[in-house]
Amino acid sequence: MSKALLKSTGIVSGMTLISRVLGFVRDMIYAQLFGAGAGTDAFFVAFRIPNFMRRLFAEGAFSQAFVPVFSQYQTQRPHEELHELVDQVAGTLGLILFGITAIGVLAAPVLVWIFAPGFAEAPDKQALTTAMLRVTFPYLLFISLTALAGGVLNSCGKFAIPALTPVLLNVCMIIAAVWVAPHFEQPAMALAWGVFAAGVTQLLFQIPYLKQLKLLPRPRWAWRAPGVQQVLKLMLPALFGSSVAQVNLLIDTLLASFLVTGSVSWLYYSDRLVEFPLGLFGVALGTVILPNLSRHHAADSPERFSQTLDWGLRWTLLIGLPATVALVILAGPMLAALFQYGKFGPEDVRMTTRSLMALALGLLAFMLVKVLAPGFYARQDTRTPVRYGLIAMGANTAMTLMLIWPLAHAGLALSTSLASFLNAGMLFRNLRHNGVYQPARGWPRFLWQLGAANLAMGLLLWWGVGDLDIWIHASARERLWHLFWLVMAGGGSYLLAILAVGIRPRHLLLQHEK
Structure with a gap:
């Protein structure tokens, strides 16, 4: 079983790696062609609003609510009823999101004022952001329906296609930045149209694979259908609980709009680098274990449920x-090495470094939430994560107001990291207190081994990095080459260290397989 879980996680991680690499190429192009000015600030806000809602509706609340219900139908109902559930959810969700999208397009000026009030002091930037948002907002509709298709495919064990789909976003954005932007009076406006095209493309990409499973939706409105009501009942409270980190990042964007020009972009690039390992493994692992936890819950197997959580935590x-x-x-x-080209200069590197270090401190917490939250959603408990999520959001806001003055944009990133640790801690404590999760044997020794291995790797990297000014003034080739060898040395030293302290593959199997 653990081999199957690891294989599925590897498939999702592999597909995600392709997407993230292309994402880096995309961001390098952004940095070179657009820098960190008013145009990029406007686009990042215009994209972050529907992208935030995507993570709230699609990857967050909807996925966490739909997959357990789908798994329950898959385990206990005939295929005809399963297909009917997909038809009803697709039609109901699609119509609701169509209405939200229409409102979002019409209310774009109000949304920009709400989410980036600092732009009011720069009317041209505010107007450009509004125009972009009207183009990017429909992405929410397309990508949410894509998430429905992905939930079906993941629940049926078809992890590769949903994981590969985000590649299409990056391809569309690269085309827009390189070949379409020069034809616009405001070149950054082409990026907004790239988002729109990506939404349509990703949705169409799923259709043949749903057809193979004989689960291609025939959308119809069914608000009162039991399955739809069950999904909605789980989804509404999960709107807050499943995407607390994204809410915190949106708050950061709002406050950053009051800071100096470039602050929104510096936070964006920091977020992109943190999202690489988070998406590569944290999101991949959460995606894989949710259907498995849901099946264990539907089959009334609490021991296997706990063992799967334990396996996920060890790998995290x-x-x-x-x-x-x-x-x-x-x-x-x-x-x-990755972004100091063209209009993204040395000062942008220094400023982004501050926020990246602060946000990177919370990476482990972001990953833990991705693994711990499915422990609640698989049991169709959405209220508990909501309560903890709201507490974490309140803590984030309070810490932000304290840290923004001495640390500027870096204070926003640090408060997000600290709030995520609070959220992860509350989720873990609840699972332990209620007996849902029972740690397997060997955790104290495992933690000591991990600490020693990370200390060895950290010391090697710290010794090899040197002063940042050396990196800034080196040639592009020298920067990339030096970074490549540091990454190889760090990864190799960590692998050797975990072997030296005694961690073996058998220690990472599910408990019942040992």
């Missing part, structure tokens, strides 16, 4: 701790 720490250490130490060198 095994990957998340070194990723956090490496990202904090290599923040400046990575930004200089």
